[in-house]
Amino acid sequence: MYQHDGFWMWGGGGIFMILFGILLVLAIAALVRLLASSGNPPGSAGSGRKRALEVLEERYAKGEIDRDEYLQKREDLEG
Structure with a gap:
């Protein structure tokens, strides 16, 4: 059984x-x-800077900031 x-x-x-x-x-x-995720590994250092530069370029293109301010901020981000 x-x-x-x-x-x-x-x-x-x-x-x-x-x-x-x-x-x-x-x-x-x-x-x-x-x-x-956007394809970037989490915590990658370049992804934040890249996005910051994109935002900066958009603001400059829209006329929110002038050329001198754009160049200064770009230098700060890249340096």
């Missing part, structure tokens, strides 16, 4: 299902973070 009183009958398999669920959630979260 087949007995149902082993490890799996008393919930041992449930532990593995919980671990699998946690791993699945972590994998999905990692995938979402990867897709949401």
Whole structure:
């Protein structure tokens, strides 16, 4: 006769299902973070400066700052 009183009958398999669920959630979260990033590794020094220069160029193009201020700020960012 087949007995149902082993490890799996008393919930041992449930532990593995919980671990699998946690791993699945972590994998999905990692995938979402990867897709949401702009391709630059987190904490890369160049990405912040590049974005700051882009904003500076946009402000100069819109006329929000004059040429002297643009050149000074660009020098500060690059130096």
